Amino acid sequence: MGLDFSVVPGFADALLLGVLWTIAITVAAAVLSFFGGILLAVIALYAPLLVRLPFRFFAWLFMGTPLLLQLFLIYFGLVELGIDLPAFVAGVIGLGLHFAVYNSELIQTAIVAVDRGQMEAARTLGLSRGQALVRVVIPQAVRDVIPPIGNNMIALLKDSALVSVIGVSELTLSAQLAIGRTYRPFEFYAVAAVLYYFINLGMEAVLRRIERRTQLSR
Template sequence: MGLDFTVIPKHIDIILLGCLWTIAITAAAALLSFFGGIFFAVIALYAPAVIRLPFRLFEWVFMGTPLLLQLFLIYFGLVQIGVDLPAFVAGVIGLGLHFAVYNSELIQTAILSVDKGQMEAARTVGLSRGQALRKVVVPQAVRAVIPPIGNNMIALLKDSALVSVIGVSELTLSAQRAIGATYRPFEFYILAAAFYYAINLGMEWVQRKIERRIALSR
């Protein structure tokens, strides 16, 4: 069976719809992972030991096991405890938590590298510890880690392909549907790869823009 790319136009609408879902799930999971990462970083650094130590274990498990396995646990595990989430939501939670843990590592290092004087000065002018963290230390730390977090978000885009296995109709599953109808795996997976690559290039472009703005505002 040779190659025949003329089958693509007939099924392009399902692929484009899949692209939109991939962008939606990536954006939603990226937001969750960003704010979750900040939250996790603050817990890991400042929470009392009773919270911090179990949290370390949680972090360690998330970094030591494959995302695909975590997605199976979240999707099927939530059903088992009676929470029947749509696959899309389970996918966002799985991807978002997974990358929140990686972002948290970056943000922790950044928080620690913010000059101690910033915290001391904020406390001296009358801010509480929480306020000083929220208004002075964390904003400076987050700004410093935007570029590496951008790399994590691009990794997140590529890992969003994994949610196809729990049945989210994103780009990969859409390609599989088109293949089911045409028996042309090579053509449609190459097409899906091309779309992922294009989205990836778009994200890199945005990342460069943001980095330039941060550099300017320093």
């Protein structure tokens, strides 16, 4: 029995919906991981020890354990504590926090690398340390790590397939459901792979645009 892609169009709607869910979860988690990454970086660098330590533990937990396990813990585990999150929300939180920790590592290094004269100039004008960080230091640090953060976001897109296991009907799960009905794994997984590839291309285009727009400000 050969390959038969003619079964695919019948599931076009379901697959397209899967694409939309994948994009939605990726964008939401990316936003969370970006701002969360900045926040975690500031905490890691400037918060008092008592605040810093629990966050360091949290960072270690998210970097040192499998993302799949984290998703299970957030979706299934938290129910026992009375926190019953919808699968989509649990997925966004899991993916978002996981990548926030990675982004935070990048941003911390970049904050430290911003020339000391920038903080001095801002303070000299009368800005407080916090204002100087928000207006002067952090924007430059973030600008400097846009390319590696972009790489993390590509990884996030690919890892978003993991949320299929907690029942978010994103692209991977949509493909699996179609396979369950047709017994055509190769065709649907191949189509899903192509669709991921196109989402990826779109994302890279957006990232390139952002990089170009920050070019002048170096």
